[in-house]
Amino acid sequence: MRTVRAVAELRSALAPERRHERTIGLVPTMGALHDGHLSLIRRARAHCDVVVVSLFVNPAQFNERSDLERYPRQEERDAALAAEAGADLLFAPSAEEVYPSGFATAVEVLGVTERLEGAARGAEHFRGVTTVVTKLLCMAMPDVAYFGQKDAQQVVVIRRLVEDLNLPVRIEARPTVREADGLAMSSRNLLLSTEERSHALALPAALNAARDRAAAGERSAAVLLDAASEQMRAFGVEPEYLALVDPDTLEPLEELASEGLLALAARIGEARLIDNTMLEPTPASIPRQPHPRKVIA
Ligand code: AMP
Numbered sequence: 001m002r003t004v005r006a007v008a009e010l011r012s013a014l015a016p017e018r019r020h021e022r023t024i025g026l027v028p029t030m031g032a033l034h035d036g037h038l039s040l041i042r043r044a045r046a047h048c049d050v051v052v053v054s055l056f057v058n059p060a061q062f063n064e065r066s067d068l069e070r071y072p073r074q075e076e077r078d079a080a081l082a083a084e085a086g087a088d089l090l091f092a093p094s095a096e097e098v099y100p101s102g103f104a105t106a107v108e109v110l111g112v113t114e115r116l117e118g119a120a121r122g123a124e125h126f127r128g129v130t131t132v133v134t135k136l137l138c139m140a141m142p143d144v145a146y147f148g149q150k151d152a153q154q155v156v157v158i159r160r161l162v163e164d165l166n167l168p169v170r171i172e173a174r175p176t177v178r179e180a181d182g183l184a185m186s187s188r189n190l191l192l193s194t195e196e197r198s199h200a201l202a203l204p205a206a207l208n209a210a211r212d213r214a215a216a217g218e219r220s221a222a223v224l225l226d227a228a229s230e231q232m233r234a235f236g237v238e239p240e241y242l243a244l245v246d247p248d249t250l251e252p253l254e255e256l257a258s259e260g261l262l263a264l265a266a267r268i269g270e271a272r273l274i275d276n277t278m279l280e281p282t283p284a285s286i287p288r289q290p291h292p293r294k295v296i297a
Contacts, residue, residue, distance in 0.1 A: 002089055010052070023048045024052060024143050028145065032072040036177040036185040039175075047144065048142075051089070053089070053091070055090060058128055058132045060128030063122050070270060105131070106127050107165075112249065130161050133161065134167075146174060147171060150186070153263065182201065183204055184275045193269060210225070217283065219257070221256065239265065241264060243262070243263055259280055
């Protein structure tokens with residue numbers, strides 16, 4: 001695996017591959033790689049001829065300076081892990097390479113960015129994401145770009161962006177990779193103390209509680225959300241948001257008539273964690289019939 005830092009270097013490494021019609025897969029990351037990232041890299045390795053992993057802690061998408069400063073950075077370890085998972089190129093640009101002086105353009109997706117994470121973190125978060133993802137797609141020009149379902153809203157936003165701007169790339173979303181106890185893997189988990197790590201289990205517990213209720217036939221969003229927030233309270237964790245929404249439009253649902261996305265965010269100590277799951281309606285349990293009365297002839 002080769003590490004490149006300049007856009008020109010990335011382009012000249014990929015140009016001959018493209019000329020030979022080799023497929024290029026891109027896995028955008030902010031580093032501090034874990035098995036969630038590695039699952040995307042392995043997937044790209046299995047389906048593309050050339051695998052590019054980008055490693056860039058994008059300042060433009062951090063709405064809190066302290067979050068950006070605390071964000072874990074471990075490039076040497078990341079390079080070893082990315083290589084082991086099958087990356088050919090690690091693109092690790094500086095902030096100046098991505099945003100040279102005079103940079104004045106933003107890519108903004110309306111609507112789906114305004115809910116959930118957008119409502120909690122402000123418009124600049126997704127503007128930062130969509131601007132940097134557009135730039136990375138223009139820099140690497142991949143055939144496929146891989147994203148994790150853990151950031152479910154990000155996938156919706158990027159699909160919208162790619163469709164609206166006619167970008168010639170296929171977006172593939174991959175399932176969330178979890179720790180053995182259910183906590184979704186996240187670079188921000190590194191910021192948790194041992195005690196906070198146990199409180200963080202509030203997130204998967206809340207999702208599981210709602211999933212169990214949905215599997216038992218419950219369709220009311222209010223009841224499903226209550227089941228989830230009750231679990232969070234049991235861990236002493238207050239959700240920043242907890243919502244059942246349409247998986248495509250992200251509009252809130254009142255009823256689980258078809259698939260629904262249950263998404264939540266919570267602050268645990270210094271870390272802000274997010275998680276989600278898909279809920280599917282199951283037929284409501286058949287109401288119990290009254291016992292047939294014995295008819296005495
Ligand atoms: P990040 O480095 O947090 O920007 O994440 C880079 C990519 O990895 C994004 O597409 C994330 O959705 C994805 N990702 C992060 N955590 C996980 C996880 N636990 N499982 C699967 N994908 C993940």
